[in-house]
Amino acid sequence: MSIGGALREAFDQDPRGGSALAVVKDGQVVVDLREGWRDSARTVPWDADTLVNVYSVGKPVIALAVLMLVERGRVGLDDPIARHWPSFKTEASVRQALTHTAGLPAFPVPRPAESWAEWDVLCADLAAASPEWPPGTVAAEHALTYGHLLGELVRRVDGRSPARFVAEEIAGPFGADLAFGLGPADRARCAELEFDAPDWPERNAGEPGSVKERAVGNPAGARDLAVVNGELWRSATVPAVNMHATALGVARFYDELMRRRVGAMMATGQFTGVDRFIGGDPLTWGLGVQLEADGTWGMGGLGGNAGWADPGRGLAVAYVTRRLGDFATVDRIEAALNSSTDRSDIRF
Template sequence: MAEIHGTSAPEYSKLGELLSSTVDSGKDVGASVSVTVDGETVVDIWGGWADEAKTTPWSENTIVNVWSTTKTMTFLSALVLAERGTLNFHEKVATYWPEFAQNGKGDIEVRHLMGHTSGVSAWEQPVTTEDIYDWEKSTSMLAAQAPWWTPGEGSGYHALNQGHLIGEVIRRIDGRMLGDFFAEEIARPLGADFHIGLDPTEFGRVSNVIPPPPLDFDLAALDPNGVLIKTFTGPAPGAEESWTPEWRQACIGAANGHGNARSVARIQAIVANGGTVDGVSLLSAETIQMIFEEQAHGVDQVLGLPVRFGMGYALHSEAVPYLPEGNYAYWGGWGGSSIIVDIDRKISFAYVMNRMDEGLLGDTRGINLAQEVFKR
């Protein structure tokens, strides 16, 4: 069996067995798993390899691009400003970012950005991946375009641009870029190794993601003017783009966060544990409850799946039948990474890996681990 490193409380020992089995089978190449309970880390394990050639072991400090799991860090950043009273989710975006009112977007509220209901789910063409590295250019482009559906009427997953939208609101309020705000107000106080915009000095410990198999449906058969195609082509970086220094260093709060399961679970333990972890207090119970204000519930017109969105995070619904009833806030990243927060039992669970599977949001590896955690 593949050797698994780290520590685990006895009642969670099965997680190590599950991780070992997926490494043995090849479903995982390298991965990490972490669980916190009452703000304390009870599982911190890792195993496998940091590279596809299996020459470098996945270590305690290996980090990887977690794709849309990054969004939960952007949500938390916005919640911190809401806690401080400087951001109101029900206020118009243009109150903070006046230019956003262009082209019929004057009534869009911040909650619409958080809940994927703004109608601005990607950049209008023409747009390149290089454009989104340029903050001023990319946010100006978003401010200038018109919504693709009536804001507030259903969700359309803001796959790549949500961090730019929320991040610009944060910048207009606070003055700092999202990555800097997150680092200074959340990650560093918690001693958490997660980065939105990675310093080149950290590149040596990054495990490059292993791209997923190609999608098994014909994009050409879909409506080129539909929200789905416009979202996934506006722009459409491949997984290999995350290997580049330009991607790693950019501020892409929807997709380029780098971390491991330990850092993801520890940061989101703030939400699970009533707003405080190890003496670091960021949120009140009242602010945490804002997460559960439903913004959309139905088939998402980008994902094509039923999703129930709260204030940023997805909430318990038919989309996660493997979780028992309860107050959960969760999301995941392209290829498999995931974070689940159980407010009732004060548990946070994270799975982070390098081998991407074909799913846009999670897969059986993370589901099997989550079932083991939340079966109690």
């Protein structure tokens, strides 16, 4: 079976009631699959223009925004964040923010869901915060804080909002259908998220008192369907977790990255060890992406979304879903890609 056939089989095995898989090679779309509906009532079919909240799959996008400024000589990887953000108290570097080692994995001040629309408030909270560990010593995915740390750097150095920078410097030039801070037209094509089971928020809350519990719970609402399916969330800019994209948009992002020098920069290992947010086995962080032992690199997103680059085959892969569950489909997709012993086998 060709890789393309294996991928279709992996995608079709467990329909999610709204999901998509895309693979791009050298700018050419070689797989573009979708199934299900855009809405929970199952009345609007999922189509090529359907956007969905992909959670942490958006983190590499805001990381790239910072790395573009590094390439242009406007920011240094080892610059103290405070050099560009004078009110920032933690003695962390830009590199440490990019690699989830800045020691600020959780917003320090309890805030309601409405605060997702208050960029300056949340950035002020981070600026005044004390790190939980000396920066550079511990990795803990900055689940909700990552986008504000990096996005505020972009705003202070470049002058544009992070949403506008991404639109003008990344989404547009890359031909990638992805965005933060959606306008009315884009909000109208968003898929409604739903849980695979009623206990999904509890299953993904973390142990009481853990880094994960604190990191994902404040501000409120990031795992609340009433919030994430609402206008406030979709129109806000939360670069750590609220990028809305098509599968093809995410795949085009990685395809373009692999053909740019900044992609190699992003995929350079920076920290290897146990991540206190993710737990489990040691992992390796690059500058905004996770690096895998097989040479692939990218980022998964809460609920089963993922996007990654496979440089060995020259493939950019993305899977997105509106049904928040596990990563079983992504695991099957990876297995299908690895089912060929000949890495030159790219027949679709």
